[in-house]
Amino acid sequence: MKHPLRSLLAVAVAAALPAIVHAANVDEPWYVGGKVGWSDFYSKDYAKDFGSADTSNGDKVGAGAFVGYQFNDWFALEGGYDWLGKEGIRNALGEEGKQRFQGIQLSGKFSTPVTDKLDAYARLGVMGYRASGFGDKHDGAAPLAALGLEYNIDRNWSTRFEYQYTNHLGKTGDNGLRADNGLLSLGVAYHFGGAPAPVPVAQPAPAPVPAAPQVMEFKLNGDVLFAFNSAKLNDAGQAELATIVQQIKTAQPQQAAINIAGYTDRIGSDAYNMKLSKERAASVGDFLVSQGIPASIITAEGFGKADPVVACDNVAPRAELIKCLQPNRRVVIRAVGQAVQQ
Known part of the structure; x- marks a missing residue:
């Protein structure tokens, strides 16, 4: 070369x-x-x-x-x-x-x-x-x-x-x-040096982001749960509530807050209707507790004739008026929480 x-x-x-x-x-x-x-x-x-x-x-x-x-x-x-x-x-x-x-x-x-x-x-x-x-x-x-x-x-x-x-x-x-x-x-x-490569440290999994609160709402016909002017649950009412209890238990009620709201129609005095609506809400709450729902997550309130669903202003006979106002006689159960599933 x-x-x-x-x-x-x-x-x-x-x-x-x-x-x-x-x-x-x-x-x-x-x-x-x-x-x-x-x-x-x-x-x-x-x-x-x-x-x-x-x-x-x-x-x-x-x-x-x-x-x-x-x-x-x-x-x-x-x-x-x-x-x-x-x-x-x-x-x-x-x-x-x-x-x-x-x-x-x-x-x-x-x-x-x-x-x-x-x-x-x-x-x-x-x-x-x-x-x-x-x-x-x-x-x-x-x-x-x-x-x-x-x-x-x-x-x-x-x-x-x-x-x-x-x-x-x-x-x-x-x-x-x-x-x-x-x-x-x-x-x-x-x-020189050459220390072993650092062992990768497993990063902790990020904490799960809480899901947005979900709501289960049950609107119950007051005439199915109670007799007229009564706050005592009848058999049909207990059977319907038992079905709702199973749904709430499946949704892990210990992570939920349950609110029970009772309503009446406008027949009768305001004081009477307020008292009746509270008693009906309390009766529903007591039944839930008897079925294993923690009492600590239950609140029961009565609102009397407030927030009517129907007005029935032009209905005159009392029997017809009672029938027309039936949607206002109701109990609403709302279960709110991260674990609630509809």
Whole structure:
């Protein structure tokens, strides 16, 4: 490959562009790690009268340590130390030795998600390096780029597989060799913090909103419940009230308020009619209590001839008038409460 660093830079930029969100833990942004792998040198340029020499497999071991800070979901800044291994070299006198390459690097790391736990990333940065051998050395700076995959094991630990390329290490006029380096490594990182995610606390169910008060209303014919001018319930009246009691009990009367209103017609004096209407309402209330309705929720009132349903103004014979005014002789039971159901 004629320009490997340019190619890596292009791929790294392309990988960084879609980086919007990934699985990194930014609750605790600091992390540290290490790596080890295979290091090799390319595009080697020797000083005059210098040449290559044997390089053992042991010389090709590369390693490094790094520390990083995760700024947000897709960008981190990393710095670290890299040992890039040794390269055999022969000087003008025919002596063989090893050039050693190492450096301190700083790079930006751009990540994008592949799965919930796996990220692809690119690093772009610079390495301040030292190349030394045969008693000579050269210190300089070189651009670097890297591509990798990082797997988040849990909130604390991740592992990464990476290829890093560093361009133009060394100087032929100083240490006798200038070369590019490729480091293929396997690394592991520890992310500080990483406390277990808080267990969601179940929110209490909202208190039920009370339904709007409902009303059960029963309008009873006074002539069915009582004999004329009487406040004593007859058998037919008790049977009808018993049916109403069952409906009220089904509606949970302990959550209701029951009002009983007695009415008469206009025949007779106002005082007599008021007294009769109260007695009739009280008789109905007593019957409800006898059937198991709590007395504490019952009120009984009499209204005499008030609020007539019919007037019968043009009816003269008394018998006809009594018959005409029958709708006014009534008892109204109203049960009001949240639990009342019609």
